[in-house]
Amino acid sequence: MRVADARTPLVGHVSGAHAVRLATLWESPPGLKGFITTVDHKKIGLRYIITAFIFLLIGGLEALLMRLQLAGPELRVLNPEQYDQLFTMHGVTLIFLYASPILSGFSNYLWPLVLGSRDMAFPRLNALSYWIYLASGLFLYAGFLTGHGPNDGWFNYTPYALRDYNPGPNEDYYSLGMILLGISTTVGAANFIVTAFRTRAPGMSLNRVPILVWGTLTANVANLIVVPSVSLAFFLLWCDRQFGTHFYDPAFGGHHLLWQHLFWIFGHPWVYAIVLPAMGMVSDGLPVFCRRPLVAYALVAAATVATMVLGFGVWVHHMFATGLPGLGMSFFSGASILITVPSALTVFAWLATIWYGRPVITTAFLFFASMILLFVIGGVSGFMTASVPVDWQLTDTYFVVAHLHYVLIGINVFPVIGAVYFWFPKFTGRLLDERLGRWNFWTLFIGFNLGFLPMHLTGLFGMPRRVYTYAPDMGWTTLNLITTVGAFLFALGVLLLIANVVLSLRRGARAGANPWDAPTLEWSVSSPPPPYNFAVIPTVTSRHPLWEERLGEPGAHSSLKEGLLLEQRRETLGTTPVDARPDMILEMPEDTSAPLVLAVGLTLVFVAMLRLSGWLFAIGALLCAVALLVWLWPRAEMGEREPAHG
Amino acid sequence: MAEVAVARPQSLPVGPVGRRGLGWWGVATLIASEGALFAYLLFAYYYLGAAAGPGWVLEPHPPLHLALPNTLLLLASSLVAWWAEHGVLQRARGQALLGFALTFIMGTVFAAVQFYEWHAKPFRLGDSSYASLYFATTGFHMAHVLVGVAVLGVILLWTALDYFSPRRRLSVSAGVLYWHFVDVVWLFVFATYYLTPYLGFGR
Numbered sequence: 001m002r003v004a005d006a007r008t009p010l011v012g013h014v015s016g017a018h019a020v021r022l023a024t025l026w027e028s029p030p031g032l033k034g035f036i037t038t039v040d041h042k043k044i045g046l047r048y049i050i051t052a053f054i055f056l057l058i059g060g061l062e063a064l065l066m067r068l069q070l071a072g073p074e075l076r077v078l079n080p081e082q083y084d085q086l087f088t089m090h091g092v093t094l095i096f097l098y099a100s101p102i103l104s105g106f107s108n109y110l111w112p113l114v115l116g117s118r119d120m121a122f123p124r125l126n127a128l129s130y131w132i133y134l135a136s137g138l139f140l141y142a143g144f145l146t147g148h149g150p151n152d153g154w155f156n157y158t159p160y161a162l163r164d165y166n167p168g169p170n171e172d173y174y175s176l177g178m179i180l181l182g183i184s185t186t187v188g189a190a191n192f193i194v195t196a197f198r199t200r201a202p203g204m205s206l207n208r209v210p211i212l213v214w215g216t217l218t219a220n221v222a223n224l225i226v227v228p229s230v231s232l233a234f235f236l237l238w239c240d241r242q243f244g245t246h247f248y249d250p251a252f253g254g255h256h257l258l259w260q261h262l263f264w265i266f267g268h269p270w271v272y273a274i275v276l277p278a279m280g281m282v283s284d285g286l287p288v289f290c291r292r293p294l295v296a297y298a299l300v301a302a303a304t305v306a307t308m309v310l311g312f313g314v315w316v317h318h319m320f321a322t323g324l325p326g327l328g329m330s331f332f333s334g335a336s337i338l339i340t341v342p343s344a345l346t347v348f349a350w351l352a353t354i355w356y357g358r359p360v361i362t363t364a365f366l367f368f369a370s371m372i373l374l375f376v377i378g379g380v381s382g383f384m385t386a387s388v389p390v391d392w393q394l395t396d397t398y399f400v401v402a403h404l405h406y407v408l409i410g411i412n413v414f415p416v417i418g419a420v421y422f423w424f425p426k427f428t429g430r431l432l433d434e435r436l437g438r439w440n441f442w443t444l445f446i447g448f449n450l451g452f453l454p455m456h457l458t459g460l461f462g463m464p465r466r467v468y469t470y471a472p473d474m475g476w477t478t479l480n481l482i483t484t485v486g487a488f489l490f491a492l493g494v495l496l497l498i499a500n501v502v503l504s505l506r507r508g509a510r511a512g513a514n515p516w517d518a519p520t521l522e523w524s525v526s527s528p529p530p531p532y533n534f535a536v537i538p539t540v541t542s543r544h545p546l547w548e549e550r551l552g553e554p555g556a557h558s559s560l561k562e563g564l565l566l567e568q569r570r571e572t573l574g575t576t577p578v579d580a581r582p583d584m585i586l587e588m589p590e591d592t593s594a595p596l597v598l599a600v601g602l603t604l605v606f607v608a609m610l611r612l613s614g615w616l617f618a619i620g621a622l623l624c625a626v627a628l629l630v631w632l633w634p635r636a637e638m639g640e641r642e643p644a645h646g
Numbered sequence: 647m648a649e650v651a652v653a654r655p656q657s658l659p660v661g662p663v664g665r666r667g668l669g670w671w672g673v674a675t676l677i678a679s680e681g682a683l684f685a686y687l688l689f690a691y692y693y694l695g696a697a698a699g700p701g702w703v704l705e706p707h708p709p710l711h712l713a714l715p716n717t718l719l720l721l722a723s724s725l726v727a728w729w730a731e732h733g734v735l736q737r738a739r740g741q742a743l744l745g746f747a748l749t750f751i752m753g754t755v756f757a758a759v760q761f762y763e764w765h766a767k768p769f770r771l772g773d774s775s776y777a778s779l780y781f782a783t784t785g786f787h788m789a790h791v792l793v794g795v796a797v798l799g800v801i802l803l804w805t806a807l808d809y810f811s812p813r814r815r816l817s818v819s820a821g822v823l824y825w826h827f828v829d830v831v832w833l834f835v836f837a838t839y840y841l842t843p844y845l846g847f848g849r
C-alpha cells in the first residue's frame with residue numbers, strides 16, 4: 001500500500017463515530033501483550049511516576065534507618081559498612097532514580113496533553129527510556145541487595161572508588177548502572193526536545209507553552225549535553241578498576257580531580273535539571289488557584305533558560321576545597337552567586353501572582369506556595385556556600401546536607417506532591433481527599449522543617465557529613481534527636497499521601513474534565529483522557545485556551561471542538577519549531593515489543609560487562625542489533641519507504 | 647462570543663518526505679549528545695596533559711604515515727556517502743548502490759588500518775594516563791565507526807531492495823548525516839592526538 005506523499009487534512013467537529021474510530025486506532029490491546037507493547041505516553045508516564053515513587057519510598061526508608069543510627073551518640077543500629085552503603089544508596093536512589101524520573105513521568109504524561117498532540121514525538125523511544133530506567137534501577141539494587149551496594153557516597157570520589165581502596169564489585173555495580181541509566185536519560189531527553197519543537201498544536205508558538213514545558217525542555221537540553229560527562233567518568237572509572245588504565249591514578253599521570261570535574265560538569269547542571277521542571281509545575285499550578293494568569297510569564301520563561309545557561313558554569317563550587325587556583329574559583333563563585341538572580345525573579349513572579357490573585361486554598365496550593373518559602377531558605381544557604389571562604393568553613397558539614405535537602409525536598413518533592421494533588425484527577429478521574437490532604441501537607445511541612453532547619457546548626461557546630469556516629473560530648477546530640485523526630489514525622493506525612501491515594505482511587509469524588517477550572521489544554525479533555533488525547537487537533541491562539549472568554553483576550557479564540565480529524569492511521573500534526581504552523585502529518589508507530597527487547601539486550605550487555613563475560617556480551621549485543629533492525633526497518637505504510645515492487 | 651480560529655492547512659506532507667521528518671531531528675539530537683561525549687574525552691586529554699607537563703605524550707612525534715592517509719580516506723568516504731545520497735535523490739540507483747558500497751568499504755578499511763595502528767603503537771593501554779586516553783578516545787571513535795559501517799551496510803541493503811525514492815528517503819539522509827558526524831569528530835581526535843604534540847603540547 002502506498003501512502004500519498006501529501007494530502008489536505010480534513011477539518012471537522014468532535015463526533016461520536018469519529019471518537020470510536022480513533023479509539024480503535026489508538027487503544028493498546030488488553031492484558032500482558034498491551035502491557036509489554038504499549039507506546040501510549042500516558043501509560044508510560046504513569047509507570048515512570050509509580051516506579052519513581054517506589055524509589056522515593058525505598059530511599060526514604062534508608063534515610064530513616066540512618067536517622068535511627070544518628071538519633072543518639074554512639075548507637076549501634078548500623079555498622080560503618082552498612083552506613084556507608086545506606087548513605088550512598090540513599091543519595092543514588094533519590095537523586096537518580098527518583099528526582100529526575102518522577103519529573104520525566106509527569107512531563108511524559110502531560111506534555112502531549114498540554115501541547116495539543118496525540119503522543120510524544122518518538123513513542124517507542126519513550127517506552128525504551130522507561131524500560132532502561134527500570135533495568136538500571138534493578139541493576140543498582142542488585143548490587144545493594146547482594147551486599148555489594150556502592151559505598152563511597154553518591155559523588156563517588158576517587159581514590160576511594162578505585163580498586164586498591166575498594167576491591168569489591170560495589171563500585172562496578174554503580175559505574176555500569178549509571179551508564180545504563182544515562183542511556184535512558186539521553187534518549188528521553190532527545191524525545192522531549194523534539195516533542196517540544198515539533199508536535200505542538202497549531203498556533204501554540206513558543207511564547208504560548210506552559211512553563212512546565214519550558215522547564216522540562218531546558219532541563220533536557222542540559223541532560224542531552226551533560227549526561228555523557230558522567231557516563232564517561234563512570235566508564236573510565238570502570239576501566240581503571242578492571243583493565244589497569246590510569247585515568248584517575250596520579251602515579252601514572254592520571255588525576256583525581258579529573259573525576260571531580262567530569263562528575264560535577266554533569267552534576268551541577270543536573271541539579272537544575274531536577275528542579276526546573278518542578279518549578280514549572282508551580283508556575284503552571286499556582287496561578288490556577290490564584291484565579292489569574294502567572295505574572296511575568298516571559299520573564300519566568302527567560303529565567304528558566306538563564307538558570308540553565310548559568311548552570312553550566314557553576315560546577316567548580318563543589319570543588320572549592322580542592323586547592324584550585326583563586327582566579328578560576330572566583331569565576332565559578334561569581335557565576336554561582338549570579339544564578340540567584342533568575343531564581344529570585346521567579347520567586348517574585350510567584351509572590352506577585354498570589355498577591356494580585358484571589359487565592360483558593362487547596363492542598364495543591366499549599367504545596368506550591370510553601371515551596372516558595374523552602375526554595376528561598378535553600379536558595380539562601382546555597383548563596384552562602386557560593387562564597388569561597390564561607391564554603392571552606394561549611395563544606396562536608398551537615399550545613400551542606402541541610403542545604404541540599406531544602407533544595408531537593410523543597411523544590412522537587414513539595415511541588416511534585418502538589419502536582420499529584422493537582423493532576424491526580426486528570427490521571428484517574430477522581431479527586432484526592434482535601435481534608436486528608438491538609439493533614440498530609442501540615443505533617444510533611446512541619447516534619448520537614450523540624451528535621452532539616454536545625455540541621456543547619458548541626459553543620460555550623462561542625463558535625464561532618466557521612467560519619468556513622470558521634471561522641472556524646474560534641475554538643476550534637478539534641479539537634480540530631482530533633483532531626484530524627486522530624487524525619488519520622490515526614491515519613492508519617494508520606495504515609496498519609498499513600499493513604500489518600502489508595503482511598504481516593506476507590507471513593508474519591510468524580511472529577512470531571514476540569515475540576516479546578518484551569519486554563520490549559522489538558523483540562524479540555526475527559527479525565528482520564530482517551531487513548532488518542534484529542535478527538536480533533538485543537539488550534540491555539542493564547543496561553544490560556546480555556547480562559548480566553550473571561551480574560552477578554554482580543555482577536556480570535558482557540559478552537560477546541562473543531563480541528564484536524566487525522567483519522568487515517570495513528571496520526572498527529574507536526575508543526576514548525578517556533579511559530580507552530582502546520583508543517584506535516586506525522587505517522588505514529590503502532591505498539592511494539594522492540595523497545596522492551598532492546599532494553600533487555602542492553603541490560604544483558606551491562607550484566608556481561610559486570611561479570612566480564614564475553615558470550616553473554618555477544619548474546620546481548622545480538623539481541624540489541626535484532627531489536628534495532630526491526631525497530632528501524634522502513635515501513636511503507638508509515639511513508640518511510642516506497643512499497644516493494646512486485 | 648469571539649470568533650474561533652481553526653487551522654486549515656492546505657496540502658501537507660504525509661510522513662517523512664525528503665529530510666523533513668522527526669527521524670532527522672532524532673539523529674541530530676543523538677549527534678549533539680555524542681559530540682559532547684567526544685568533547686569530554688578531549689577535555690580529559692588536555693586537562694591531564696596540561697597538569698602532567700613535559701614528557702606526558704609517549705610519542706613526541708606521533709607517526710603520520712598511516713594516520714594521515716587514513717584520515718583523508720575517512721574524509722573522502724564522507725564525500726562518497728554524499729554522492730551516494732545524491733544518487734537516491736537523482737533516482738540513479740546504480741550510483742547510490744556503488745556509493746554506499748564504496749563508503750562501506752572505505753569505512754571498513756579505515757577501521758582495519760586503525761586496528762593495525764593500535765597494534766603498532768609502542769605503548770599499551772595500562773602504560774600511563776596518556777596511553778589509556780589514547781586507546782579510550784580512539785576506541786570510542788572506533789565503536790562509532792563500526793556502528794556507522796553497520797548503518798551503511800543496512801542502507802546498502804535497503805537501497806538494493808529499492809526502498810527509496812527522492813521523497814521517501816529519510817533513513818538514507820539520517821544515516822549519511824550520522825556518517826558525516828563520525829568523520830568530522832575524527833578530525834578533532836586526529837588533530838588532538840596526532841597534531842598537537844607537534845605544536846609542543848604535553849611533549
